[in-house]
Amino acid sequence: MLSTRKLGLGLLSVAVSAPFLYMVSVSLMGESELLRWPPPLLPQKPTFGNYAAALAALPYAKVFLNTAILAGCVMVGQVLTSAAAGYAFARMRFPGRDGIFAAFLATLMLPAMLLVIPRFLLVNAVGWVDTYPGLISTELVSVLGIVLMRQSFLMLPRDVEEAARLDGAGEWTLFWRVMLPLARPAVITLALLAFMDQWRNFLWPLIVTRSADMAVAEVALAQFHSTYSGNWPYQMAAAVLVTLPVWLVCLIGQRYLMQGWRITGAAVRL
Amino acid sequence: MASVTLRRLSKVFDGGVQALHHLDLDVRDGELLVLLGPSGSGKTTVLRCIAGLEEPTTGEVVIGERVVTHDSPAERDVAMVFQSQALYPYLTVRENIAFPLEMRGLAHAQATRRVLETATRLGLQSVLDRLPSQLSEGERQRAALGRAIVRGPQVFLLDEPLARLDAPLRIELRAEVLALHRAIAATMIYVTHDQAEAMTMGQRIAVLHEGRLRQVGTPEEVYQRPADVHVARFFGTPGMNVLQGRGRAGDKGRVIEAGSLVIPVELSTYEGELQLGIRPEYVGLCAVDQGVGNVDVLVVEPLGSETLVHLNAGGQPLVARLPGFADVRVGTRVGVKVDRRRLYLFDAAGAPVA
Ligand SMILES: Nc1ncnc2c1ncn2[C@@H]1O[C@H](COP(=O)(O)OP(=O)(O)OP(=O)(O)O)[C@@H](O)[C@H]1O
Ligand SMILES: [Mg+2]
Numbered sequence: 001m002l003s004t005r006k007l008g009l010g011l012l013s014v015a016v017s018a019p020f021l022y023m024v025s026v027s028l029m030g031e032s033e034l035l036r037w038p039p040p041l042l043p044q045k046p047t048f049g050n051y052a053a054a055l056a057a058l059p060y061a062k063v064f065l066n067t068a069i070l071a072g073c074v075m076v077g078q079v080l081t082s083a084a085a086g087y088a089f090a091r092m093r094f095p096g097r098d099g100i101f102a103a104f105l106a107t108l109m110l111p112a113m114l115l116v117i118p119r120f121l122l123v124n125a126v127g128w129v130d131t132y133p134g135l136i137s138t139e140l141v142s143v144l145g146i147v148l149m150r151q152s153f154l155m156l157p158r159d160v161e162e163a164a165r166l167d168g169a170g171e172w173t174l175f176w177r178v179m180l181p182l183a184r185p186a187v188i189t190l191a192l193l194a195f196m197d198q199w200r201n202f203l204w205p206l207i208v209t210r211s212a213d214m215a216v217a218e219v220a221l222a223q224f225h226s227t228y229s230g231n232w233p234y235q236m237a238a239a240v241l242v243t244l245p246v247w248l249v250c251l252i253g254q255r256y257l258m259q260g261w262r263i264t265g266a267a268v269r270l
Numbered sequence: 271m272a273s274v275t276l277r278r279l280s281k282v283f284d285g286g287v288q289a290l291h292h293l294d295l296d297v298r299d300g301e302l303l304v305l306l307g308p309s310g311s312g313k314t315t316v317l318r319c320i321a322g323l324e325e326p327t328t329g330e331v332v333i334g335e336r337v338v339t340h341d342s343p344a345e346r347d348v349a350m351v352f353q354s355q356a357l358y359p360y361l362t363v364r365e366n367i368a369f370p371l372e373m374r375g376l377a378h379a380q381a382t383r384r385v386l387e388t389a390t391r392l393g394l395q396s397v398l399d400r401l402p403s404q405l406s407e408g409e410r411q412r413a414a415l416g417r418a419i420v421r422g423p424q425v426f427l428l429d430e431p432l433a434r435l436d437a438p439l440r441i442e443l444r445a446e447v448l449a450l451h452r453a454i455a456a457t458m459i460y461v462t463h464d465q466a467e468a469m470t471m472g473q474r475i476a477v478l479h480e481g482r483l484r485q486v487g488t489p490e491e492v493y494q495r496p497a498d499v500h501v502a503r504f505f506g507t508p509g510m511n512v513l514q515g516r517g518r519a520g521d522k523g524r525v526i527e528a529g530s531l532v533i534p535v536e537l538s539t540y541e542g543e544l545q546l547g548i549r550p551e552y553v554g555l556c557a558v559d560q561g562v563g564n565v566d567v568l569v570v571e572p573l574g575s576e577t578l579v580h581l582n583a584g585g586q587p588l589v590a591r592l593p594g595f596a597d598v599r600v601g602t603r604v605g606v607k608v609d610r611r612r613l614y615l616f617d618a619a620g621a622p623v624a
Contacts, residue, residue: 159356162323167417168344168373181360 027236050237067217071198077140078194086149130210152186189260192253217242272334272424273299279329289315290481302451302458304472312481313461317427349418350427357402364398367416388420408439426458499620513546530584531563547614550591554607561605
């Protein structure tokens with residue numbers, strides 16, 4: 001039993017990582033290498049030339065800055081809104097609490113595409129198209145984030161909270177000074193997830209931004225792709241560069257990401 | 271400082287569990303009252319109602335002159351040491367102790383001084399900058415005490431603060447809590463399920479059983495004059511023997527028959543079901559047929575200063591506590607003597623029979 005399971009997991013991890021590894025491999029090839037049949041798995045003579053060229057062709061600094069602003073702001077924003085809402089849903093009593101939460105959960109079932117048009121119309125109405133506020137504002141609240149934070153607040157023991165109440169902490173102090181630090185692992189998880197999610201955000205930035213000046217990573221990559229459609233190694237080098245931050249975050253934050261998936265899994269099952 | 275009064279306090283939890291039944295309790299100003307009861311008897315619930323963490327279903331909580339039944343915990347000026355300590359895990363000992371002062375907006379310099387005083391009193395100076403996870407169990411418990419006493423509240427509630435410690439440390443900290451009580455002359459309610467601890471600590475002991483307050487009295491009172499059979503069983507190591515029996519008229523006056531024992535008593539009227547209580551120290555052994563009945567020896571436990579002998583009295587367990595090393599063999603049959611002035615009689619429901 002165990003060995004079939006191991007074999008299955010092994011195959012799965014190969015299937016998942018193979019495209020990435022191949023992406024890196026191709027990015028190190030010369031332009032003509034891929035034209036041979038069968039296409040080679042590894043570069044004959046690895047070269048970093050593609051990277052240099054990709055760096056020169058992309059407005060790299062600007063794209064990274066835009067993406068970092070988007071991902072950074074959304075990360076902070078989602079952590080704050082999710083933590084506050086999650087805390088309220090988990091620990092405060094107010095009429096309609098569970099009904100409102102159920103309504104939030106229900107929105108998870110709506111396809112994201114459905115919301116794109118109304119969101120665009122709203123942003124357009126306030127004149128934020130092709131600006132940072134337009135790019136960022138609609139991403140600041142995440143239902144999954146709220147679910148994650150609610151669940152982790154529910155899992156915290158009551159006694160520390162009660163000790164703080166006896167010590168004289170008010171509701172805000174309780175949230176900010178006592179509960180939020182206790183929920184730190186979940187906060188970190190949520191921050192990482194939000195960051196990675198936004199770094200790979202494509203559809204919304206594509207719709208709400210127009211100028212090249214406002215392009216974020218995925219959008220720039222797509223443009224790059226249409227410009228150099230014949231040169232695969234070149235494109236792969238650009239792709240590696242653009243996804244590098246996500247890889248790093250993934251590597252460093254592994255522990256927290258796993259935990260986040262476990263918590264939200266438990267929450268959604270409830 | 272202030273007194274604490276509970277009036278007809280009842281608590282029914284959401285699931286329908288009635289944890290407390292009409293509790294009336296008066297804790298005097300500056301007193302150390304021990305609240306004693308077995309696990310699940312409602313001790314924590316009493317403390318939580320006093321602290322304001324639980325709203326009583328009916329009844330009142332009065333602190334000093336004020337009825338505080340519906341006040342928030344912060345308004346009550348009560349400190350509690352939790353069964354689980356409940357220190358802030360990401361704050362150092364210093365920050366943990368300072369937290370209540372900070373919440374009350376004490377000036378920084380003054381707070382620093384108070385924290386140091388408290389830490390010194392509890393021997394925590396050398397660990398002030400450690401996190402709770404870096405402390406020993408005893409130090410953690412001291413830190414929890416420190417956080418409770420630092421702001422000098424009107425009332426201290428301690429929920430089994432020493433239950434997690436090993437025996438020597440428990441004795442050491444018990445003495446410290448007593449010294450602390452004397453030094454700050456505070457009103458303290460100290461919860462424990464350990465009757466020996468209750469006896470050594472309490473000026474008065476309140477005995478809780480299944481959510482009902484059975485007796486409130488000095489250690490001597492609850493030991494010598496238990497208000498019912500539960501209290502009687504609870505005190506002493508081992509606790510009082512309780513035999514199920516019947517009272518009837520015998521050849522030479524009234525007797526109680528309990529298992530294989532027939533004990534003459536001066537009961538003028540009582541007939542029918544009775545519970546007979548005898549503390550192990552007042553059960554003696556003698557030759558067969560010389561006492562009030564014969565019993566079989568089941569287990570002999572020599573403890574050095576005394577020997578516990580577990581007996582079978584016609585199907586009912588009976589423990590005798592004999593001085594020194596007693597010459598008793600397992601499997602033999604012996605006679606039993608009882609000190610008749612030391613008998614306790616309870617009716618079938620457990621109330622004392624006069
Ligand atoms: N929040 C709650 N909801 C329902 N029942 C509860 C709740 N808290 C306590 N109880 C019940 O109330 C009774 C008294 O509990 P309590 O915690 O006061 O006992 P205790 O004397 O402190 O026990 P221990 O010595 O084990 O701490 C128990 O039967 C318990 O199951
Ligand atoms: Mg308890």
